[in-house]
């Protein structure tokens with residue numbers, strides 16, 4: 141976004157916009173190739189139990205590696221995939237990659253559920269419940285092996301959201317509401333829809349140990365989740381003091397750089413093994 145004022149106004153802005161859209165088209169066609177060519181990576185970030193510190197779940201986060209060793213973050217390529225319809229094949233890749241990761245994890249002795257992110261448009265366009273069910277069957281996974289994270293915007297189209305969520309619920313697939321608190325404010329859906337967990341957005345966690353207003357909002361969100369019988373998860377926990385605050389205020393699960401960064405499967409397996417014995421999850425038979 142330009143902050144300077146150009147002397148000839150829109151005339152300067154137009155070519156910049158054109159360039160921008162050409163760049164996006166180029167990026168979109170590279171993205172298509174990356175999906176089809178299996179060039180994308182998946183990283184996994186542990187989510188820990190606030191009381192015990194044990195890893196209780198993983199979140200799958202997509203990465204697009206570049207030739208120079210850097211990667212394009214999902215905040216850039218997910219909107220691009222939404223604009224171009226690539227979100228459906230991307231979503232299928234994400235589900236299958238998570239399924240394979242789950243199989244690999246179990247073989248390492250860690251029977252942890254893996255949560256995948258579903259964007260609002262993806263939730264609308266693809267039959268996520270059917271995709272998950274078919275994939276789980278193909279890989280022989282338990283229904284709770286893969287979970288989904290939706291944002292509040294996915295729930296705005298109730299005609300679609302209600303039956304889809306019910307279908308997910310019937311199949312035993314856990315649903316978390318991601319970035320909770322940043323979406324629209326009509327919360328009636330929380331009363332009616334089968335949602336298992338609320339993930340408090342990182343923006344509320346940032347100042348939790350310093351700003352009394354942020355702390356009050358978090359306390360209310362935790363109370364709300366409690367009242368509705370939902371699990372409450374905090375994202376973006378970076379410091380010991382945030383951890384202490386959240387533990388003391390009854391947050392169930394925690395995710396953030398303080399505990400672990402997102403990492404590829406090979407590193408994750410070693411990370412899970414290296415954690416102190418009481419923090420390790422025992423494989424359930």
Ligand code: C2E
Nearest residue numbers: 201202213214215218234257258259376377378396397402
């Ligand atoms: P999200 O689902 O809210 O994921 C959490 C984001 O916060 C991730 O960013 C994660 O790397 C980052 N994070 C975790 N702990 C911390 C922390 O302590 N501090 C800070 N500053 N950040 C932390 P990431 O991986 O860049 O993903 C961004 C967003 O892109 C995700 O937000 C999610 O909405 C979306 N996304 C990621 N992977 C996928 C995917 O496979 N499919 C879809 N549809 N969306 C995805």
Ligand code: MG
Nearest residue numbers: 199257289318
């Ligand atoms: Mg998420």
Ligand code: MG
Nearest residue numbers: 318319339375
């Ligand atoms: Mg989130």
Ligand code: MG
Nearest residue numbers: 318319341342
């Ligand atoms: Mg987010």
